[in-house]
Amino acid sequence: MSSSRTETGGGAPAPGTTIVDVTMPQMGVSVAEGTVVAWRVGVGDSIGADETICEISTDKIDTEVPAPVSGVVTEILVEVEATVPVGEVLARIAVGDGAASAGEPASAAPGPAATPAAPGPAATPTAPGPAAPPTHDAPQSGASSNGAGANGSGTGPGAAPMAPGPAPPATGAPPRATRSPGGRRYSPVVQRVAAEHGIDLSQVTGSGRGGRVRKQDVLAFIESGGSTQAPAVTQAPASTQAPAVEEAPLHIESPYRPEPVAPPAAGSPTLSRMRRQIGEHMKRSLETAATCTTWIEVDMSRVEQARARLGVTALAFVARATIDALREHPAVNAWLEDERYTAHTEVNLGIAVSLGEDGLIVPVVHRAQELSAEGLAARIKDLARRARSRELTPDDVHGGTFTITNPGQFGSIMATPIINQPQVAILDFEAVVKRPVVITDAEGNDAIAIRPITILGLSWDHRALDGALAAQFLASVKRHLEGLVAD
């Protein structure tokens, strides 16, 4: 969890309040720091568990940090644009009965995000955020002192009677209703009854814990004639404003390109953060690896037939052939970190996706060896879409063992790609171009034919392997592509 909690005695928090830290999450093994891009809340605001507290950017991806708990923001410790190491405390949230008074005017800020009633036993520090570095609040009770924690659920014999049954009052008690009467959440039945009778729930006095509106309160309100004020739909359509902007259906395979957005005034002062980071990575790779590039020509006739039939892209077939070749030559499917060389049996295939002006990102198809060409096509399409809509999670960009880059859509035929560290090679797939080639038939007669040809380039790290292996690997990819069974 990206949180740790401490009971605080003095200071602002009221007694019974717990302060939970929100920390810079670990976004991937190689990421050591992150930059706060924007805060979604201010000090004194209420926030629900899993609601976004801030946006951050790392050299791998941009993402949102979910609040680990429901509570009131008491401190914001990192300014926008500041870069801090993983694990650094970004903000603090006060949880508990006294939370409302801990922040500044929590009750005076009845925003939509006001403290939720968090229905569920003890909505405490178990936010299942995507970014969860292993910190110190792993459940302790089950495994340690007793022998019965076989299920690992954290309820060993030592643990007092189960949580939902509120055995020890005050702790295991089920639902803590909420603190600030201004911002309220309503249970399903309350909302349904209110909708059926056209009731504005803010008019209803709550008699539940913390002023919560109970079913009985709504029924009493109806009984007292409270609902006659308005017809059924009191919450009038709030959507007479601009229609939602429809997102252009754009993915990597689409022939459509968005209208170029007017470029920012020429000579904008500094490079974007992503550009700077890409630059650093590329430079570091070139400084680290002994990069060589080897090319091979491939006849794509069979691939072209198959892709026309299956309606998938050539990239998917190249990916599939690459995976097969990697399985034959696992030395190419490897990492070299300083002196440590690790060959992998599973193929986690990175696919470089252009984000237009912003730069480039390499989402990873994990366990790609298990997928067919069609399966790969679907996964690549999905990753590209999510990359462009900035929806990638840290796992999506993590753990790649080999990368394919595919910038051939503009007609370029060769490149010398830079290796994605700590991998030892990268495959470049460019345009498929019809060319006259010499072919030999079964009787040994030569002829000139027109064939779709592409040039595959492999940049490889001479520290990890030699040119012969690179050539063998490329030959293997070629063999798989040209020998594709037309079934």
Add this chain to the structure above:
Amino acid sequence: MTQLTYLQAISSALRDELRADERVLVMGEDIGVFGGAFKVTDGFVEEFGTDRVMDTPLAESAIIGCAVGAAVVGMRPVCEMQFADFISCGFDQLVNVAGKMHYRQDLAVPITVRLPSGGGFSGGPFHSQNPEAWFMHTPGIKVVAPSTAEDAKGLLHAAIRDPNPVCYMEHKHLYRRVKGEIPEGVYETPFTARVAREGSDLVVITYGAMVHTALEATEDLDGASVEVLDLRSLVPLDEAAILESVERCSKVVIVDEANSTCAAGAQVAAVIAEKGFESLDGPVVRVATPDVPIPFSPPLEQVVLPSVDRVKEACRELLAY
């Protein structure tokens, strides 16, 4: 109408079935000459003979395996596990053979397995379990759990006459504690839930011995109107009755004497979350035994099993929500 204890009601059902249907036979460890560990079959061997009241070796897999074979050729065997806990030795015969026979071979297996279950008497970890969820998880097996003398008899009649394997969970703690008026003659209790007490502010859903705990805990709860729903049958689960109670009360406490994880109550909670969501006015609260073996020590056992006080507290908390 006669007054019978829960245990006498079970005996009565067995005796009635043995008298009425020659296909019925009972088998188990020490149930013949000795009359059973709990004396459920006391005097049976004299009336029905050793062919129909069979003492078996201490081998649960043999008991259930023989019963399956007998059922397939037309008998209606009733097996007694001396303690429900021991059924783990007969698990394969019940779960893999009996439970799947109809599915695989189109053969009915009308056996009834009586499982004296539950804790509360310092029986320790091997004599106190509530293993009903093991069988709820197996397609092809029905699971029933009476809480009253009347249902103990009626459900046993229905179980014996049902064409499927039925696990009949009889709660040891209720054997001599619960008494009730029993209708004359043979009657079958349907595999449906029963409203043990009507109410409108909150419903406690439970079964077996916990029905009595729930009734006691909510008898006078600061004037609140608390319903108690006795499931009686866990497979099939009476979803309609559950949802009707939830609709009426909107707040739900589910009590299991079994260990919490994946208990029958967990399934009830899942049904409510999925199909009763629109009726809820608070979180579905569960009270169950923590995921630990039942302790032998009396004070520890009392802490572990759901008590009247714990159920009361859970209901109070939820009512105030």
